[in-house]
Amino acid sequence: MYMPIKKTKYVVITGGVMSGIGKGIVTASIGKILQSLNKKVTIIKIDPYLNWDAGTMNPFQHGEVFVTIDGVELDCDFGHYERMLDLQLLGNQNITTGQVYYEVISKERRGDFLGQTVQIIPHITDEIKRRINLVAKRSGAEVVIIEVGGTVGDIEGLPFLEAVRQLSLEVGRYNCLFVHVTFVPFPTHLREPKTKPTQHSVKELRSIGIDPSFIVCRSENPVGKGPRRKIALFCNVEERAVFTLPDLDVVYEAPLVLDGQGLGQMIPEYLDFEEKKPELLEWKETVDSFKNFEGEITIGMIGKYAELADSYISINESLKHAGAVLKRRVNIDWVNSEDFEKDPYAIERLGKYAGILIPGGFGARGTEGKILAIKFARENNVPFLGICFGMQLATVEFARNMAGLEGANSTELDQKSPHPVICILPEQVNVKNKGGTMRLGGYTAVITPGTKAYELYKTEKIVRRHRHRFEVNPEYIQILEKNGLVFSGRSEDGRLMEILELPNHPFFFGTQFHPEFDSRPAKPEPAYLGFIKAAVERELKTKIIEATS
Ligand code: GLN
Numbered sequence: 001m002y003m004p005i006k007k008t009k010y011v012v013i014t015g016g017v018m019s020g021i022g023k024g025i026v027t028a029s030i031g032k033i034l035q036s037l038n039k040k041v042t043i044i045k046i047d048p049y050l051n052w053d054a055g056t057m058n059p060f061q062h063g064e065v066f067v068t069i070d071g072v073e074l075d076c077d078f079g080h081y082e083r084m085l086d087l088q089l090l091g092n093q094n095i096t097t098g099q100v101y102y103e104v105i106s107k108e109r110r111g112d113f114l115g116q117t118v119q120i121i122p123h124i125t126d127e128i129k130r131r132i133n134l135v136a137k138r139s140g141a142e143v144v145i146i147e148v149g150g151t152v153g154d155i156e157g158l159p160f161l162e163a164v165r166q167l168s169l170e171v172g173r174y175n176c177l178f179v180h181v182t183f184v185p186f187p188t189h190l191r192e193p194k195t196k197p198t199q200h201s202v203k204e205l206r207s208i209g210i211d212p213s214f215i216v217c218r219s220e221n222p223v224g225k226g227p228r229r230k231i232a233l234f235c236n237v238e239e240r241a242v243f244t245l246p247d248l249d250v251v252y253e254a255p256l257v258l259d260g261q262g263l264g265q266m267i268p269e270y271l272d273f274e275e276k277k278p279e280l281l282e283w284k285e286t287v288d289s290f291k292n293f294e295g296e297i298t299i300g301m302i303g304k305y306a307e308l309a310d311s312y313i314s315i316n317e318s319l320k321h322a323g324a325v326l327k328r329r330v331n332i333d334w335v336n337s338e339d340f341e342k343d344p345y346a347i348e349r350l351g352k353y354a355g356i357l358i359p360g361g362f363g364a365r366g367t368e369g370k371i372l373a374i375k376f377a378r379e380n381n382v383p384f385l386g387i388c389f390g391m392q393l394a395t396v397e398f399a400r401n402m403a404g405l406e407g408a409n410s411t412e413l414d415q416k417s418p419h420p421v422i423c424i425l426p427e428q429v430n431v432k433n434k435g436g437t438m439r440l441g442g443y444t445a446v447i448t449p450g451t452k453a454y455e456l457y458k459t460e461k462i463v464r465r466h467r468h469r470f471e472v473n474p475e476y477i478q479i480l481e482k483n484g485l486v487f488s489g490r491s492e493d494g495r496l497m498e499i500l501e502l503p504n505h506p507f508f509f510g511t512q513f514h515p516e517f518d519s520r521p522a523k524p525e526p527a528y529l530g531f532i533k534a535a536v537e538r539e540l541k542t543k544i545i546e547a548t549s
Pocket of ligand 1: 359360361362363387388389390412467468469470471
């Protein structure tokens with residue numbers, strides 16, 4: 001019987017002019033539009049740096065480290081992809097220079113290339129294509145979107161651009177579409193968009209053999225028809241294929257903005273699909289829920305000085321997802337925990353927040369201030385959510401102030417603590433390499449019926465992603481529980497504490513895992529939803545008290 005060979009189609013996204021312009025959002029948006037055309041989609045992100053993965057990089061420079069369900073640490077763009085497409089992607093969908101060279105050099109040492117001169121072309125480019133092919137095959141996607149990180153013109157990006165150029169030739173013209181995302185500046189003294197940087201970056205791209213079919217202009221304001229026509233002419237693309245994507249209040253709106261200019265209808269033309277109208281009605285309703293609020297609340301997020309709100313983007317988004325469902329705008333105030341260490345009265349400021357959140361973190365600096373904030377939330381009935389490090393510090397706070405364990409601490413912060421309530425378990429003690437050796441990725445938590453956790457998750461087993469080395473010390477569980485702390489979620493073997501809560505508090509909840517990696521627009525993760533619900537209730541109560549006094 002004749003079986004037509006269904007070829008995978010590719011959309012390759014490159015970036016021009018400068019980095020940090022939201023190429024990841026454009027990539028995710030194109031994925032969303034393809035999904036709305038009924039296509040099975042997956043995404044590969046190429047990061048041309050030499051690090052093996054993003055796990056050892058500074059989140060304050062590169063943004064948050066995202067963790068896949070299979071336990072790989074990678075670039076925060078994966079968060080955009082997963083949230084926008086409602087997918088769980090895998091670690092091998094991130095390809096870095098480090099991985100590619102490591103593989104090729106290992107093969108050379110093994111003798112796989114005996115007699116050959118091992119070179120960037122073809123050995124490195126072949127390895128890049130092999131990795132792309134692997135993802136294409138395993139995912140079963142009809143369209144594989146490849147985002148090439150960095151900016152065209154970077155030396156380290158060249159082998160990857162060469163590899164996708166070869167790929168486009170191999171799969172054929174109607175199976176590969178190049179989309180170039182550029183930055184169009186609006187210099188203040190001119191107040192009009194300048195197209196020259198875009199012209200130059202496309203020229204650079206064409207000089208290495210890639211002719212983009214679509215150009216997406218990222219800019220502060222919309223880029224008008226005139227400048228777009230100019231870009232089309234100078235860059236050898238159709239006029240209707242130059243899109244404008246100005247800064248948006250709600251990033252989830254980007255697919256709608258691009259589709260509104262015809263992108264969804266042009267993709268089938270360029271990739272030789274059957275014609276179909278993109279179906280984004282449901283997505284539009286979701287986007288509207290991020291705009292139409294009945295009120296607002298402010299959450300105090302407690303961190304140390306050097307931490308930036310951007311390095312917790314998945315948490316920020318999760319709070320917004322929960323807020324949108326509850327029709328509340330969620331504002332986030334970044335509070336420096338070191339302030340509480342210097343000035344004991346500063347803690348009172350936390351009373352104005354509808355909820356207090358302590359995110360994941362590493363290292364001793366600012367932790368005593370965080371512990372003071374947890375104490376404040378516990379004693380003043382302020383809804384509290386502690387994520388990973390936040391949960392560990394909540395354990396320390398409870399041990400010290402409620403279980404009489406003076407000097408209790410995590411051994412990450414004080415190795416000589418008389419009560420190491422958080423410690424390293426034997427399996428981590430001898431780990432020497434820092435890269436990829438934490439407890440990473442999806443693990444099951446078993447939830448105790450009758451607890452807040454069960455009320456939220458409504459099931460006995462959940463799988464959530466982890467990224468930590470330290471754990472609640474099993475030797476202290478009994479004494480902590482005897483004093484009223486409830487560990488309502490545990491690992492399947494019962495050894496590791498996954499969730500803690502306090503029964504006599506409006507909402508005091510800590511998770512060893514990172515629920516934020518599984519929150520989606522219109523589908524907030526239950527821990528965040530519970531937290532924001534409690535925060536809204538506190539806000540309403542405060543308003544009633546204010547009105548009656
Ligand atoms: N530093 C802590 C640990 O390694 C917490 C990590 C985190 O918050 N992601 O266990």
